[in-house]
Amino acid sequence: MNNRLSFRLAMIMLVMPCSLLVAFTHYPTIRAVINSFWNNGSSRRPSRFVGTENYHALLEDDRLAQVLINSTIYALGTIPLAIGLAIGMALLVNSRLPGTALMRLSFFMPTMLPMIAVANIWLFFYAPGIGLASQILDLFGLPSINFLGRTDTALASMMFVAVWKEAGLFMIFYLAALQSVPTNLKDAARLEGASAFRVFWDVVMPLLRPTTIFVAVNALINAFRLVDHVIVMTEGGPNSSTALLLYYIFEVTFRQRDFAYGATLTVLMVFLLGLLAIFQFWILNRKAHYQ
Amino acid sequence: MTTSKSLATLLGATSLTIASAAAVSAADLEFYFPVGVNAPAVETIQALTDEWAAANPQHTVKAVYAGNYEETTTKALTAANAGQAPQVAVLLSIDLFTLIEEDVILPISDIANSDADKEWIAGFYPGFMKDSQFEGKTYAIPFQRSTPVFYYNKDAFREAGLDPEAPPTTWDEMIEVGKALTVKDDNGNVTRWGTRIPTLGLGGAWLFGGLVVSKGDVLTTETGIEARMDTPATLASLEFLLRLAEEEVMAPGGITWGDTPKAFLEGQTASMWTSTGNLAFVEENAEFDWGVGFLPGGDGPGAPIGGGNFYIFEDTTEEEREAALDFIRFMTSPESAAKWSIATGYVAPRPDAWETPEMKEYAERLPQALVALDQLEYAEREFATFQRAKVTQYLVDAIESVVTGNAEPAEALAKAQEGADKVLGDYQ
Amino acid sequence: MNRGLNRILYFTLAITLAALWALPFMYSVWTAFHDEKYSANFQLGAPWTFENFFRAWQAAPFSLYFANTLILITIVLVANLILCTLIAYAFVRYKFRWAGFLFALIMVQLLISPEILIVENYLTLSRIGLTDTIIGIALPYLTSAFGIFLLRQTFLTVPKSLDEAAQIEGAGAWRVLWNVYVPLAWPIYLAYSLVSVSFHWNNFLWPLIVTNSPEVRPLTVGLSVFATVDSGVEWSLVNAATLMTTAPLIIAFIIFQRQFVANFMRAGIK
Numbered sequence: 001m002n003n004r005l006s007f008r009l010a011m012i013m014l015v016m017p018c019s020l021l022v023a024f025t026h027y028p029t030i031r032a033v034i035n036s037f038w039n040n041g042s043s044r045r046p047s048r049f050v051g052t053e054n055y056h057a058l059l060e061d062d063r064l065a066q067v068l069i070n071s072t073i074y075a076l077g078t079i080p081l082a083i084g085l086a087i088g089m090a091l092l093v094n095s096r097l098p099g100t101a102l103m104r105l106s107f108f109m110p111t112m113l114p115m116i117a118v119a120n121i122w123l124f125f126y127a128p129g130i131g132l133a134s135q136i137l138d139l140f141g142l143p144s145i146n147f148l149g150r151t152d153t154a155l156a157s158m159m160f161v162a163v164w165k166e167a168g169l170f171m172i173f174y175l176a177a178l179q180s181v182p183t184n185l186k187d188a189a190r191l192e193g194a195s196a197f198r199v200f201w202d203v204v205m206p207l208l209r210p211t212t213i214f215v216a217v218n219a220l221i222n223a224f225r226l227v228d229h230v231i232v233m234t235e236g237g238p239n240s241s242t243a244l245l246l247y248y249i250f251e252v253t254f255r256q257r258d259f260a261y262g263a264t265l266t267v268l269m270v271f272l273l274g275l276l277a278i279f280q281f282w283i284l285n286r287k288a289h290y291q
Numbered sequence: 292m293t294t295s296k297s298l299a300t301l302l303g304a305t306s307l308t309i310a311s312a313a314a315v316s317a318a319d320l321e322f323y324f325p326v327g328v329n330a331p332a333v334e335t336i337q338a339l340t341d342e343w344a345a346a347n348p349q350h351t352v353k354a355v356y357a358g359n360y361e362e363t364t365t366k367a368l369t370a371a372n373a374g375q376a377p378q379v380a381v382l383l384s385i386d387l388f389t390l391i392e393e394d395v396i397l398p399i400s401d402i403a404n405s406d407a408d409k410e411w412i413a414g415f416y417p418g419f420m421k422d423s424q425f426e427g428k429t430y431a432i433p434f435q436r437s438t439p440v441f442y443y444n445k446d447a448f449r450e451a452g453l454d455p456e457a458p459p460t461t462w463d464e465m466i467e468v469g470k471a472l473t474v475k476d477d478n479g480n481v482t483r484w485g486t487r488i489p490t491l492g493l494g495g496a497w498l499f500g501g502l503v504v505s506k507g508d509v510l511t512t513e514t515g516i517e518a519r520m521d522t523p524a525t526l527a528s529l530e531f532l533l534r535l536a537e538e539e540v541m542a543p544g545g546i547t548w549g550d551t552p553k554a555f556l557e558g559q560t561a562s563m564w565t566s567t568g569n570l571a572f573v574e575e576n577a578e579f580d581w582g583v584g585f586l587p588g589g590d591g592p593g594a595p596i597g598g599g600n601f602y603i604f605e606d607t608t609e610e611e612r613e614a615a616l617d618f619i620r621f622m623t624s625p626e627s628a629a630k631w632s633i634a635t636g637y638v639a640p641r642p643d644a645w646e647t648p649e650m651k652e653y654a655e656r657l658p659q660a661l662v663a664l665d666q667l668e669y670a671e672r673e674f675a676t677f678q679r680a681k682v683t684q685y686l687v688d689a690i691e692s693v694v695t696g697n698a699e700p701a702e703a704l705a706k707a708q709e710g711a712d713k714v715l716g717d718y719q
Numbered sequence: 720m721n722r723g724l725n726r727i728l729y730f731t732l733a734i735t736l737a738a739l740w741a742l743p744f745m746y747s748v749w750t751a752f753h754d755e756k757y758s759a760n761f762q763l764g765a766p767w768t769f770e771n772f773f774r775a776w777q778a779a780p781f782s783l784y785f786a787n788t789l790i791l792i793t794i795v796l797v798a799n800l801i802l803c804t805l806i807a808y809a810f811v812r813y814k815f816r817w818a819g820f821l822f823a824l825i826m827v828q829l830l831i832s833p834e835i836l837i838v839e840n841y842l843t844l845s846r847i848g849l850t851d852t853i854i855g856i857a858l859p860y861l862t863s864a865f866g867i868f869l870l871r872q873t874f875l876t877v878p879k880s881l882d883e884a885a886q887i888e889g890a891g892a893w894r895v896l897w898n899v900y901v902p903l904a905w906p907i908y909l910a911y912s913l914v915s916v917s918f919h920w921n922n923f924l925w926p927l928i929v930t931n932s933p934e935v936r937p938l939t940v941g942l943s944v945f946a947t948v949d950s951g952v953e954w955s956l957v958n959a960a961t962l963m964t965t966a967p968l969i970i971a972f973i974i975f976q977r978q979f980v981a982n983f984m985r986a987g988i989k
Contacts, residue, residue, distance in 0.1 A: 004813065009892060013809040017802035017862050018825065024859035025828045028839030035839070063688070092733040097726070103733055105976065106741040112968045113744070114921030114939045117961045120946055121747040124954050127550050128542065129559040130759035132746045143480040149491065149545035151695045164740070196725075225832055228923045232943060237491055238545035239691035246835065246924075253838045254365060254928060256680040257389070262838040269835060277830050333778060355932055356779070358944040366931040373850045375931075549952045557759045576755070 029270055035263035047260065054264040064265070066240045067248045074159055074244060075223040082163045082219050083212060086170035091200075093171065094178045104175075108168040115165060115228035122161045123148075123233045148234055151241040158242050161229050166222060170215045177211040178204070213284065220280075224273065245269055318614035320352040323370075323380035325363035325599065332571075335634040343621045350614045360599065361493070364389070367604075371395040376606045379615040381434050381599040384422045385675035388515040391425060392677055396602045398428035399619075402612050411620065419640050422672040423600055425515065431600035432619050433640035435568070435631065438594040438663045438670050439498055441587060442555060442573060443562035445580040447472055447483070451561075458562075458584035462505075462531050465587040469540030472561040485540040487551055487560035490532060490694045494548030496686050497595055497673060498564055501586050502528035504671045505593025510686070515676050516718045520686055521708035527589060529693050529700035536694070545695055566597065567663035570636025574657060583659035585666050592669040598637060629653070638663045678714050685710040751959040758954040771959035775945075778956070780933055781963060784941035787853060791926075791937055792919045794857045799915055800908065803866035808896050810867075811874040812882070825864050833859035834924050841928050851931045860919065869911055873904045920968055938964040 036054050041047025058064060093104045110118060125132050126147040134144035147157040181204055189199045227247040230236060236243035236251060243251075249269065253262030322340065326332045333356060340354040357363035360383045367380050368389075376395060390396045403412060412420075412429055419433035445455035451471040459465040469485025476482045489495050500510050508524035511517060519525070535541035548565070555563040556576050564586060573581065585592045601619045603612060621627060628644035631637060633653045639645055645654070645664070654661050676682050689707035692698035698706075750758045751772070757765045775781070806825070810818060833840055840859055841850075849855035877900055885895045901908075923939040930936050936944070942964050946957045 004815075009809070009813075010815070013805040014821070017806050018821070020802070020858070021825060021828055021862040021864070023843070024833050024840050025831055025836065026824065028836040028843060029831070031839045031842070032836065089736070092729070092736070095729065095733075097730050097733055099734070099737075101976070103737040105973070106737040108972075109741065109744055109969070112917060112972050113965050114923060114942075116923050116939050116943050116946075117965050120942070120957055120961050121743050124747065124750070124758075124958065125743045127547075127553075127759075129554055130550065130557050132743070132761070135759070135761060138480070141478040141480070143478075146542065146544040146546075149542075149547065149695070151697055164743070221830060221832070225834055228939075231924070231927075232946070235492055237687070237691055238695050239688060239697055241695075246837075249838060250924065250928075253841075255361065256678070256684070257368065257393075258681065259838060259842070266836060266838050270831060273830050273835065356944070357931070362944065369850065370931050373845050373848065375851065553759065553952065553954070578756075 029267075032263045032266040032270070035260060036267050038260055040258045040260035054261055057261065058264055058268060063240050063243070064248065067243045067245055070155055070241065070243055071224070071245045073155060074162075075220065077156075077159045078162050078166070078223055079216060079219040081159075082166045082170055083215055085163065085167040086174050086215065087208070089167060089171040090174035090178055094175060104171075107171050110165045110167075111169040113165070115226055116232055118161060118165050119229040119232035122157075122164075122229070126157060126233075148242075149238055151239050154234060154238060154241045158229060158233065161233075162223070162226065166219060170219070173211050173215055174208065177208050181207050217280065220276065224269075245272075317349045318351075318378070318608070318611040320350060320379060320611065320614055320618060321377040322352055322354050322618070323357045323363050323367050323377045323382075324354060325357060325360045325381060332635050335631060339622060339627050339630065342627075343618055346621075347614070347617065352614075352618060368393060368395065371604065371606065374606070376604045378607050378611045379601060379603050379618060382602055384419075384431065384433075384436070384596070384598060384600045385673050385679055387422060387425060387430055387600075388675060388677040389679055390602060391430065395605055396430060397605045397607075397612075398430050399432060399601075399603055399616070400429035402603070403429075403616055408616075414643065415623075415640050416642065416667060418596060418667045418670055421513070422596065422675060425513070431602050432623060434599055434601050434619075434623060435635070435637040436596060436598035436600075436640050437567045437637050438596055438666050439501060439564055439586060440567050440594075440659075440662050440666065441562060441564055441584045442569075442659075443582055443584065444555070444558070445582050447558075447561040447579070455580070455582065458582065459587045460585060460592070461587055462589050466534065466538050466540055469535065469562075470538060473539055481539070481542070483558055484542050484560045486535065486562040486564070487541060487546060487554055488532065488535070488564045489546050489548040489551050490690055491545040491547050492687060493683065495546070495690050496683055497597055499525075499528060499532075499686070499690055500595035500671070500674055501564075501593055502531060502589065503593075504595060504669070505586070505588030506590055507593075509671050510674045511672070511676050513672070516715050518674075518676055518682055518686075518708070518711040518715060520689065520711055521704040524589075525704055526700055529690070529704070531589065532690075532694055533700070543694075543696075545691055567636050567638060567660070568598070570657070570660060571634060572636075574636075574659075581659075583662045585662065585669070588669075592666065594666050594670040595673045596667070596670045597673050632660070636660060636663075638667070676711075676715060677718050682711045682714050747958045748962060750955050751962045753955060755953055755955040758958070771955045772963060775956050775960040775963060779941060779945050779960070781938075781941065781960070783933060784936055784938045784964070785967075787935055788920055788937040788939075791853050791856055792916050794854065795860050795919050796912055796915050798857070798861040799863050799866050800912070802862045803870050804896070804901065806862070806867050807870035807874050808900060810871050811877075812892070812895075825867055828864035829868070837925065837928060840925075844929060850929055851935055852929075853935050853937075856926045856929050856935070856937070859925070863915070866911055866915070869907055870904060873907045874900055877903050917968060 037049060037051060038047045039050045039053065089103075089107045093100045093107070128134055128144045128146040128149065133147065137144055145153065147153050185203050186199055189203050194202070224246060227244050227250065230242055230244055230247040231250065234242040236247055245265070246269070249262055249265045252258050252265060324336055326336060336354055340352055344350070344352050355377065357366045363380065364382050364386050367377060367382060370376050371393070382390070400412065403409070412432070415433050419436045420429070423429055423431040423433060441458055443458050448455040453468060453471060459468045465486065472483070472485040473481060474483040488498055490498075503510055503522075503524045506524035506527050508519060508522050510519055510525075536543040551563050551565050552569050552572055554560050556573065556578075558579075570583075586594050601622070603615045603619070607615065623640060625641065625644040625647045626649070628639040628641060629647045629649045632639040632644065633649065639650065644650060674683055674686060685707040689698075689703040692703050693700050746761070749761075752767050752769070753765050754768060754770070810822060844850050844855050844858065849858065881899050882895055885899050890898065921939060922937075923943065926937050926940050927943065930940055933941070942960055945960050946952070
């Protein structure tokens, strides 16, 4: 449309609604940067300008190093796993097997639950000795595993919780994509003697690429945004092995009441997310060239 | 103005003045408190609050359940920062320094300065008053105080051929007894551990404090600026925890606080170290004969004191302070304290509460309730300093890293001490 | 022969996966209906009971939490629908120099959602005195980048001829919006509503920070306050409370399964 935007319309349609968005996205980012140059104040000792002191603290923070490693492992682990499972589930639900409606219900159900309900359910499930996981292990004569009490299993256990919640949602997106794959393409491939696997890999998968991109972006956002389960299940432990970046920000700011360091960490987080966004953009652009 | 109008105005003004004069002595209290899911506890608080409200109709009081201890403190501070502080709250005793630093509470001794008041304050167990005072003033009044105690399954003791009336009292005895109590199934998997000591999070840090006290040292002092994390006592305590796992008396790895009572009730562990506040829960649900003893100690008995105190907030009017003080006096009166203690297992904070007929009957019916009280003389304050959350995190990290096998005790403690000193250095 | 075997194989795989997937939730539901002592000892023939639900309901003001959640999602949804429509309309129908820049600026919110900036957003809210209010919880979400994105995509597909025809009949900008664009985007509005409702019903971290008193707590925060305890956790009670708070969404989902799925799909494809 080529209409010109009058000032009045611009105000109502754009400026006012967008200012809300800016107020809670861009403005806080700028404020975080500003606040990161001041130290934490309290009633007895008001806050003063300290320059890059908070950033020095960042570099020396061992816990932060562990947090960043955790967040990376978490993202790299949950995203492919959720996508892989989602594709598999979509294929199963889309097939002509009996009971697909029930299957679909089962896979999608976790998505409808709030993360903290999921966290409670899994906390109960993982409880060593008394939880369902231990009861099942016991049936097979295996010792119960202290999932959330061991540093080598805790993060993986949390990752699985996240995948359990997300995969169903991604399955739906893949279902939509699968159902829009033209059957004549698949039939043609099959006529040429391609096995079911080949049909899938060579014909269907490429058509799923836009969905995969969409799902991957969603999964990435969630991997950073959702830390409810960490708050409820492990509080970042044991020994910081399940602490994710946003959880660390929450803990530093609201439990330890260090708002200045929290602001510094926020700046770090926005910076990292920005890098990720640029990286994604770059990859997408490259792929586009091949189209 | 006409005569009738001016008369009306005069009448209006007069009635307004009279009304506000009556309102001057009335206060609206908002009272934050932390309790668990344990429904009888919430009901009891509500009942006590209602009782006081009924006896003081000129005031109103609203009891707000704010979550667990940490959350209640966070909420109280958040509300105070936003200018909407509650007037009175039950918060962790160890939050004293944080509350003072953020300037949100006032010394109760400043407003409770009549002779009767002073006598009242002196009537609390000195053990509980230790962490309520700072720089000579009393900032808090004990309400729901506790020490952890050693719960044990008497039936399991009998099964193992042990004397059910003789729980272990030293660390060596704990290991010996624990080994006899641990039961394995045909596959070699442990179905019942000898004991269970929470080691994760703040609960783990609390119990760790008890281990340290039993070796003759403390983790922090009343100045709030000293954290003693790297001492022979702490080293010995960590080594004890490791030994328990090595000798297969306790499950290896991190142990959560929340699941411990359930594990005990399910027979997953023959004994547990947890707060006396779980007494009512265990009594109601145990399907076996059980007993309570002192925490087994290193060089002698030792325990940390925990729980919550009443605080009055700074941002209050005189009437509100009066009302709050009166409310606190009521809630800690012998009858109220008795009711609260019986409903939960918390230790009533005043000797005269233990003298009431209800408490005497309770103690007879459930002698396990007396153990925490008797242990009080060997108990020391819980870990508390300025910037408590941050400094305690160093301790928690040290304990967790050791029990999960990721660090050696000596280096973990040294690291914790370094971190703590850096934070507290600002205050010295 | 091969195909038959394949089918059986896939079927077994599918059923096993679906069963395993449903297990944690099903066990949680089972525990909610049985006494506490069975929560760690599964016994098929254990007696059913509603006791846990009664106790959970009485232990915390869940009806208040429900009301708060409903008010919250309504405020957010209505604001979203209106504001996102306006912004999307402006982008689609008008040309202005800074359009590209503004759009990119808006899309930033997709990645940097309000929770990421929780520290500063909390301080902002505190400064304007809206902490511990429902509107305070809703405020950062009133304009949604995702909603703008979806609606813009949808509005772009509206045939220009319809717009021009309406203009010829003398309709101004608002009329055209209401009579031409909005009706055509109806399925997307529905899809977006479902996504928005389930997102905000389940949102936890931000409401946790913003709220203090039970009067404004939504369900998620109420549930967490209920479940994190310092004394022994009673799993049957917690599971009952969990089930209670998630039941409405679940029941709605089971009844409207096909529509839900179709709408989520639609929200995704575009």
